[in-house]
Amino acid sequence: MLRHEFFLHNPYSSYIPTFLLLKITSKPKYYVLIYLKSLLILTNQLNQGYVMSGASSADLSVVLKQLSEECREECDVDQIAAALPEDLLEESDLTVSLEDEGEGGEVENLLIHGYKSEIKWSLKDYRPPRYTYVRYRVPSMIREEVLQSNRVRRVISMLCKETGRSKDQLDKEATDILEEMGHEFSMTILRFLGGLIRKVFKQIITDVTVHTEGIKELRRLSSQKPLLLIPTHRSYLDFILVTWLLYSYDIKTPVIAAGQDFMFMKGVGMLLRRCGAYFIRRSFGKDKLYWALFTEYTQTHIINGDAPVEFFIEGTRSRTGKSLQPKFGMLTIALEPFFDARVSDVAICPITLSYEKTVEENLHVREMMGIPKPKESTTGLIKARAILDNNYGRIHVKAGQIISVYEAAVGKVDRKLRAVVPRAIIPSVHPHERTFVNELAYRILLEQQANAVVFPCSVLAAVLLLHIKKKVWSLDLCKAESELMWACDLLIKMGCNLVWDRKQSCMDHVIRMLSPVVYCEEGHVIVHKTPPTAVYLSSSVFKQCNSLISLGRRRNEFMHSLIHVAMLAKILFHPKSKERTLEQYQRLRDIMQYEFVFMPDSAPADFDKATKQLINLDLVKLTDNVYKFVDMEVKDFLVSLIDPFLITYMDSWQFCISYMPRTLQHSQSLKNLCKRIQTYISVLYCEPYLYGESINLNVIENSILVLAKLSLVSLDKGKTQVFCVDPFLFSNTIREFALTIHPMTSKL
Template sequence: MSENKTEERLRLLMEEYHKAGASNVPNVPLSFDDPEHEHRNLTEKEPRRMREDPVAFMLNIGLHYQGTGWRGYQHYIGNKIFYPGFSDRMKSLVLSSQKVEQVIGELADRQAQELIAVQKKKNMSEEERAKRIAKQRKRLQKELEVVAKGITEKCVSTMDDIRAVRFFAFSLNNILVRLYHQGIHIKESQWVELKRVALMAQQKKQSLILVPSHKSHIDYLVVSYIFFRLGLQIPHIVAGENLDLPVVGRLLKSCGAFFIKREWGGNPLYKTVMEEYITTLLSEGMNFECFVEGTRSRLGKLLTPKLGIIKIILDAIVDNRFEDCHLVPMSLGYDKIIETSSYANELLGNPKEKESLWGLITNTRVLQLKWGRVDVRLGKPFSLRNWLDEQIKLRGPMDLTQMSQKSILLKSLGYRVLSDINSVAVVMPSALLGTVLLTLRGRGVGRSELIRRVDWLIKVINAKGGQVAEFHGMSTGVVVDRTVQIHKDLIGEQKVKDLLEPTFYGINPFELSYYRNQVIHMFVEEAIVCVALYTVVKLGGSKVDQRMRYTDLLDEISFLSSLLKLDMIYKPGGVENNMRRTVRWLADNHVIEVSEDGWVGLSDAERECGRENYDFLCFLIWPFVESYWLAAVSLFSLVASRRAYSPTNRSSSAEMKLFANRAQALGKTLYYQGDLSYLEAVNKETLNTAFTRYQEQGIMVLHRHATPKPWSEIALTDDFVPQREDGILVPKGPLWDLVEHIGRFRMEGKNRRDSATVSTRVLRLAEILAEENAVPSANQKTLLKKLSQENKQQAPTTSSSKL
């Protein structure tokens, strides 16, 4: 569909909408007569470099300067922004809000009373004391008002001048078309539907809440660029204060970004101001963008939801601060992510590089590269008010003043958004190749075999209701060749003489796994079933020996699903229903077979093809299984050191950050010694998620301390403390049972067939870490010193009472 046809369709849509009235939104059919043209490349005709076509490039600059067509951004859908005094009005609404004034008053009163109490003046009458408190309160209130004003000055976006956003759109247009030379692709019908909802929202002064996946710093730039280009109100964007950089931070604020601190808990005034700002934006019908994952995913797959901003929105609608808003799940797919190499370094425990968005997008070397395409897809927008009503109707009466009940809704909303994002996510060519290369046995793969497996993967994804990037008539071979060229730093071609065909291999499997993980949500249930069945397949023997009873398989699936629940996003319906559906799919696709008497095993067809489809599914999830196994093994280092161990002193604690670093060191040692199959297993993101899961399961506890600065301390619960016999760690007890249970799902390795030998090696290394954990960290020493001082202060009182 051409741009003119799209605009004509939307014009008719607007006319019908206004005729129908705001309360009766027209249900216009959104299917297209020509589905082949439903996918549109927004930047297809944009000149990329001056040397390629100097005339077109200069003409394009002129169009941007004159504000021709979409470049002028004059007739966008949504409530008005970019007028003089816009940001001053927002600041005024926030600072004059009842909640901000109330918190300032409460803080001033409390601090005034504390100051007077500290002075401890004798013979002060109640009247004089009251006067002093009132005087201090007045002074403190003025100071707190200044502080609140400073917070708004720093945080509130400054969307006052349309020239700023036009300049930014021009700059961003030139950067994106050069970096992603194959274009920014959208699905036309999804944006027609979004514009329909946006028209209704504008009429009712309601907001669109954009909740995209978060893979790169480029995400919010791409979203704002598309909204600018398609004539929708640009969203206000929640961004971390680490991006409030000189020059670029000011430019981002002028285009809708507002910067927030990561932690608000200890600052009630800051918390109240930010909550009121977000609520004010929504009550004024401003479009709003936040990332439900909270941070960029370093793993490639969606992260578990972080619900801080969502909680503010839900609280506000429960309190009827605004009538309604519409959530818009979005998926952004890239052929290549700018930050993957830095992600890999961070996950391996190397120091995090200082953030520099400006450095990323203006790096001369980067801008000379050609990194393929971007695909942006939208989930169906849904009313938050309607969703809330449906949940209450489904769950029965709920007291939303109770945090425990509200938390249930918050979690449900977070996972609903993630599920919607996954349902519209496009599998990019990079994800196809990365997945195939990392799920095949051997040192490499021939070009013909690579093409065959990519074709198979595309077919399976489409059959499962997933979406693969539109190739626009290109053959799979061409797509493979182009993707290899884009990722020549990750995918290598063997240069050995006399090879009969081009042969490819993964140069950097750890970094390449980022792209493989973008596919895992499509097959997570199937992968879990296959890995659960692997507990008998790995034992070898005849076909009869490699079977498992359906009920036993369900037990193993339940264990594994529960273990990985924080890392994986499952389909709704519960373990049993999901298993039934998944086993049926695997059987229909001839991967497994189920006998009439309830035995499950590999099918004859799968055995004949060398288990390639079964292995593919296992390879997807094995790195995560290994990571959880490593996390469990590392907990053995929390036993008391050999010298300190006694029946009354069996466990020790460690500072969480140091412990996590030592767990990574253990993992790297085990990998290079052959006891871990995947270097990915040592990535700190999955390890930390595993520790969080073990905390939920009551295996370990985490103690948080505020001094000398916020830090956490980890220890085992009593039931899971490892045993020593004659001073030596032994593979016994509940913790070792957990390690053994997880170990049954791991891929068999040539160095790991003898579990007794493995236990000896692993426990010897855990013993080394236990000795390191026995040395208190600086934070632990400070805590011990503080406790000692408190005990000394209490000692005289105790002594006197005895006398």
């Protein structure tokens, strides 16, 4: 957690305008100078002798922007300190403390990194380290080498025999696909767009905090190994931020695997292509030629080291605020050159992007209720210019621990098995390689989650949802602040990376980050039952759920840190033996396997870790091998985090028991089934008792996927058609699940 503290006392007012530094308690020096100059201005505004405590970078953002260019000038801090009178240093009339209480090391604000002028920043001397074995190639050369690669030539020859098409026809099709897919990287366009985006970000973002330790390590390795950059995916801004970050720190900007949706945006698609994006179809099934071209195009950048390759392990944006289950296809393709020994090692860098408020939040809420996502278009982008009038708070960027694939594969992957396969044959992925890729994908996701930052607005959302469950939609401001501080303290004890300072009253900012769903009026924090963003909905139930889903999405941003203890809190509604608790924990974990990311086969280890954490915090007592939850206030808070999912699952399964098709001949589409369940639940409850998750199609679909995983229902290969396998077994199993969750919810 970052904490900024300032203590100002000025007995030597005559020295302050002359000297900038009196004592530095930590680095980075650049930030110290900025803060000092900002405080000097504030001192002049607030009179000499004024004492200020608890100010943060957000409070000084305006002053920081005005002073960034001046503070950028070279300045020897130690020399300034040495020039001050000794008695002045001893008195310490100005002390600045900038500390990082986590493992992040030094931090910088990307908005004021480098030049103040966007033009100077765009035209800066950019000399990133190059991969040692790189061979310079322009985009047209890359496409030609892909076209002439052994894999592509072999697939074309095979398709000639299978389809009867001529080699020239297939060559032309392959050329057209590569022209459609490939990037046309241009440093000039990248510099121009970078300056423009930096200007926009300064208007809509308070600050972009970067943990520089991981970035420095990434820069060091960029000349030694091919790089895979795998950021979290919560917003359209993700790939923009990563490219901007690498350019700012003189690291080779990546080529980015992007969906074809962006390619059809007039003008925008071309600009993205010039910035390193290569476009792939959302699905290409059994198209062997496309598979070969896409695989070879991705791998040639890794083998030659032209640029880092960036893609999202989750496959698509997470609308729910939680991490999605990993997709293994792209990672398998990226690691195949390592399995083939065409590269000695690959470095994987998980990058966590934490947003205080995403620009697409309202769009995500609509999609979760089943309203189709508008098609990406340049016209839609122009219409969205209203976002420039809003402020979206802070963004935290952290490059996680870089994973060496060579080291991770020791004892798990035997590359000799591929060595005996002739190069002319396209090898298939061995089972042990697939297992390794799956484990690595989960490791990457969990590393991303471990580095995620939690903002107070997400915690306030959880507090408000706890009161809404009690039919309270308005909360006294002082009570809301008190409960927020209590919840933040709890999350810090639980190990969350929370941006929080108890000394600073930040309720105005926190509430602003939850608007328009939450607002403050006459000393009360009020949740809109029908916020302005819900005008497109006709049903009053759906309008109310607009607020609930929005708050639930914010709460989900820290659920990964508390899910294990929340499940234990739910299970321990009365004392249980250790063996019984573990058994029910594993069962509940099976139920929640699509909602949250769990490392496979790690249930006992996760259980031990969670129980030890609760015992160490004196929340749970272990007596005579029996667990008992002793802090009811914490227990109620933790249970409120997981209850909305479990109640929605129960209601969904209740519908399935009564209405699920019994045979394949009478099956229905998964999409239509989820819509029917959504309608059923919205009618089932009166408004005050409805959870936001109750009509969230993502949660409803996950409840059906769990049944399929447990072989209680059957899905076709494309996960489009669903029917019940054994109604009797289905009903009995669901009742067992209900008893695991809580006797009060076993109404089935």
